[in-house]
Structure formats: C-alpha cells, structure tokens
Amino acid sequence: MHPNLPERLFPTARSEAATANKPTSVPQTEHPAYALAFQDNDFLLKDEMRPVRLQLELAKADLALAEAGxxxxxxxxxxxxxxxxxxxxxxxxxxxxxxxxxxxxxxxxxxxxxxxxxxxxxxxxxxxxxxxxxxxxxxxxxxxxxxxxxxxxxxxxxxxxxxxxxxxxxxxxxxxxxxxxxxxxxxxxxxxxxxxxxxxxxxxxxxxxxxxxxxxxxxxxxxxxxxxxxxxxxxxxxxxxxxxxxxxxxxxxxxxxxxxxxxxxxxxxxxxxxxxxxxxx
Missing domain, CATH: 3.40.50.450 (Rossmann fold)
Structure with missing residues (x-):
C-alpha cells in the first residue's frame, strides 16, 4: 500500500471500546443497554447467544494457534x-x-x-x-x-x-x-x-x-x-x-x-x- 494512503478506514474495535468505556454519565449511559454488544457480558451470556459463543470458542484458539505457527x-x-x-x-x-x-x-x-x-x-x-x-x-x-x-x-x-x-x-x-x-x-x-x-x-x-x-x-x-x-x-x-x-x-x-x-x-x-x-x- 502507498505510504500516503491510510491503512484503515474505520477505527479498530479496540480503540472504539476504549472510547466507549469513558462515556459522559447520564441515565442513558448508565443503563446496561448502552454498552457495546461485544463488551456486554449479560448479553453475551444469554441462552440465545449460544451460537455466537460457540463461534468464539472455535475462533479464539484457532487464531492463537495460527499466529503461533x-x-x-x-x-x-x-x-x-x-x-x-x-x-x-x-x-x-x-x-x-x-x-x-x-x-x-x-x-x-x-x-x-x-x-x-x-x-x-x-x-x-x-x-x-x-x-x-x-x-x-x-x-x-x-x-x-x-x-x-x-x-x-x-x-x-x-x-x-x-x-x-x-x-x-x-x-x-x-x-x-x-x-x-x-x-x-x-x-x-x-x-x-x-x-x-x-x-x-x-x-x-x-x-x-x-x-x-x-x-x-x-x-x-x-x-x-x-x-x-x-x-x-x-x-x-x-x-x-x-x-x-x-x-x-x-x-x-x-x-x-x-x-x-x-x-x-x-x-x-x-x-x-x-x-x-x-x-x-
């Protein structure tokens, strides 16, 4: 890629998460509904989210093993x-x-x-x-x-x-x-x-x-x-x-x-x- 061209168009999830963790304290931001979906444990642990958790368990170890060669x-x-x-x-x-x-x-x-x-x-x-x-x-x-x-x-x-x-x-x-x-x-x-x-x-x-x-x-x-x-x-x-x-x-x-x-x-x-x-x- 040319050095003058940006590598990414969108910010990373990590940087967005850091910003989301410092919200202005108002009733809406204090409610669990306002949390980013991937940072909301109550949401991720719902029975209805089992397919997502299955995918996460497959992906996490798979990516780590691949990165380790x-x-x-x-x-x-x-x-x-x-x-x-x-x-x-x-x-x-x-x-x-x-x-x-x-x-x-x-x-x-x-x-x-x-x-x-x-x-x-x-x-x-x-x-x-x-x-x-x-x-x-x-x-x-x-x-x-x-x-x-x-x-x-x-x-x-x-x-x-x-x-x-x-x-x-x-x-x-x-x-x-x-x-x-x-x-x-x-x-x-x-x-x-x-x-x-x-x-x-x-x-x-x-x-x-x-x-x-x-x-x-x-x-x-x-x-x-x-x-x-x-x-x-x-x-x-x-x-x-x-x-x-x-x-x-x-x-x-x-x-x-x-x-x-x-x-x-x-x-x-x-x-x-x-x-x-x-x-x-």
Missing amino acids: IKSMFVFYGSARIPAPEDAQALVDNAKTDRERAIAESLKAKSVYYEEARRLARMVSGEGAMQRYFTVCSGGGPSIMEAANRGAADVGAPSVGLNIVLPFEQVPNPYVTPGLSFQFHYFALRKMHFLMRAKAVAVFPGGFGTFDEMFELLTLIQTGKVAAMPIVLFGREFWNKIINFEALADEGTINHADLELFHMVDSAEEAWAIVREHYSI
Missing part, C-alpha cells in the same frame, strides 16, 4: 488419575481401606504409562525440523496430560493444553506453554480443536473421557469424516482386558477391517515407529 499436532489422550512414578508410592501409602489400597496399587502399576507418555512427547518434540509437524497437544490437566506437556518441555519445545471448565477446579499443568493454554466451556469445541490439526493420536489408559474421545475419533475415521491417521493405544494388557475389540467384529457390529484403524503398543519407540512409517519420515 502451529499447523499440526500430536494429540495425547489419557487418564487424569495415573500418578507420576515419583508420586505413585504416596498414593498407596495414603490408602485407608483395602479397596482403596488395591486401586492405588493398580494406579501405581500404571505409572509406567506416565513415563511412556513423557518419553513419546520428548521424541516427537525433539526431532529438529519435525517439531512443527508434531506439536504436542493434551487436555492440559494432570497425569497423562501432564506427562505429554512435560515431555515437550524437557526438550524446550512448545506444547498445547486444552482445558475444560468442570464442576471441580482444574488448573492447567505447569508444563503447558502459557500462550498455548486454552479453556473451553463446550466439550464439542474442545474436541474439534483436538482434531483440527491432529496428525497422530496416542491413547493411554483412561476412563470415560478417554473412551469418549477415542471412540469418537474412530467413528469419524470409520465414517470418512476425518482422514485416517496413526492412532496408537498404549498398553496391550489394559486394552485387551477392558475392551474386546475382536468380539465387536465377530458380533458384526463393526467390520474386521475397522480393527486396522488403530495399533496397540507398549512403548514410545514402538508408537513413534508406527507414526514415522505411516508418513514415510
């Missing part, structure tokens, strides 16, 4: 309850009943997955030029999510955290890159952001949330809504015990070919090899 991600799903190896024994020691102790011992045994998630994140984040293709993304919380962001931090790489507002307090784990830490109200929009840039997905042992995310992804690929990508399920023993995938195929509720949509692995090396083979890198 993040075009593709390696997504980590998994439990919020599996302890880090250094914290596992304390979980057992604090158990008060036999049942609590048995559960604590089970979670302690699964702490190996915390370490594998951390190792995998370290691998995919430390491959030089490939970092930008496999930016680590987790749900931003504790346990497996923390391990993923921690692995990226180990090698000085950025990582994304997609937190969700829950009835109980959820604080982002300390390893998420602050400028890439987002909070969502709508699960649907959070799920979209997990997959919009996903190029590979690692699924670790988890509960309802992990199963929800995993089966939705498998369904999207099965129905052609999402392109096929490497999906690695960590822990053959866990998955074979919890879900009988073969039985689903034998019952006819899925095709036997659907069992090829994912791979079961036990180590970070095995998972990374599958991803590299898929993309011939």
Whole structure:
C-alpha cells in the first residue's frame, strides 16, 4: 500500500471500546443497554447467544494457534488419575481401606504409562525440523496430560493444553506453554480443536473421557469424516482386558477391517515407529 494512503478506514474495535468505556454519565449511559454488544457480558451470556459463543470458542484458539505457527499436532489422550512414578508410592501409602489400597496399587502399576507418555512427547518434540509437524497437544490437566506437556518441555519445545471448565477446579499443568493454554466451556469445541490439526493420536489408559474421545475419533475415521491417521493405544494388557475389540467384529457390529484403524503398543519407540512409517519420515 502507498505510504500516503491510510491503512484503515474505520477505527479498530479496540480503540472504539476504549472510547466507549469513558462515556459522559447520564441515565442513558448508565443503563446496561448502552454498552457495546461485544463488551456486554449479560448479553453475551444469554441462552440465545449460544451460537455466537460457540463461534468464539472455535475462533479464539484457532487464531492463537495460527499466529503461533502451529499447523499440526500430536494429540495425547489419557487418564487424569495415573500418578507420576515419583508420586505413585504416596498414593498407596495414603490408602485407608483395602479397596482403596488395591486401586492405588493398580494406579501405581500404571505409572509406567506416565513415563511412556513423557518419553513419546520428548521424541516427537525433539526431532529438529519435525517439531512443527508434531506439536504436542493434551487436555492440559494432570497425569497423562501432564506427562505429554512435560515431555515437550524437557526438550524446550512448545506444547498445547486444552482445558475444560468442570464442576471441580482444574488448573492447567505447569508444563503447558502459557500462550498455548486454552479453556473451553463446550466439550464439542474442545474436541474439534483436538482434531483440527491432529496428525497422530496416542491413547493411554483412561476412563470415560478417554473412551469418549477415542471412540469418537474412530467413528469419524470409520465414517470418512476425518482422514485416517496413526492412532496408537498404549498398553496391550489394559486394552485387551477392558475392551474386546475382536468380539465387536465377530458380533458384526463393526467390520474386521475397522480393527486396522488403530495399533496397540507398549512403548514410545514402538508408537513413534508406527507414526514415522505411516508418513514415510
């Protein structure tokens, strides 16, 4: 543009907002109706404005990720309850009943997955030029999510955290890159952001949330809504015990070919090899 030509015709929304925040005090300006629509929380939080809030949740993280140059991600799903190896024994020691102790011992045994998630994140984040293709993304919380962001931090790489507002307090784990830490109200929009840039997905042992995310992804690929990508399920023993995938195929509720949509692995090396083979890198 020629230097003598103005870059903008209209003032920015930011400058207009600053002016609007300093009105002359008269009855009309004191009434909430006078506030600019995009600064009026009472208006934005009305049930009727849900479509706008959905759009805002999609746009905010999308723009921030684009501005950060993040075009593709390696997504980590998994439990919020599996302890880090250094914290596992304390979980057992604090158990008060036999049942609590048995559960604590089970979670302690699964702490190996915390370490594998951390190792995998370290691998995919430390491959030089490939970092930008496999930016680590987790749900931003504790346990497996923390391990993923921690692995990226180990090698000085950025990582994304997609937190969700829950009835109980959820604080982002300390390893998420602050400028890439987002909070969502709508699960649907959070799920979209997990997959919009996903190029590979690692699924670790988890509960309802992990199963929800995993089966939705498998369904999207099965129905052609999402392109096929490497999906690695960590822990053959866990998955074979919890879900009988073969039985689903034998019952006819899925095709036997659907069992090829994912791979079961036990180590970070095995998972990374599958991803590299898929993309011939």
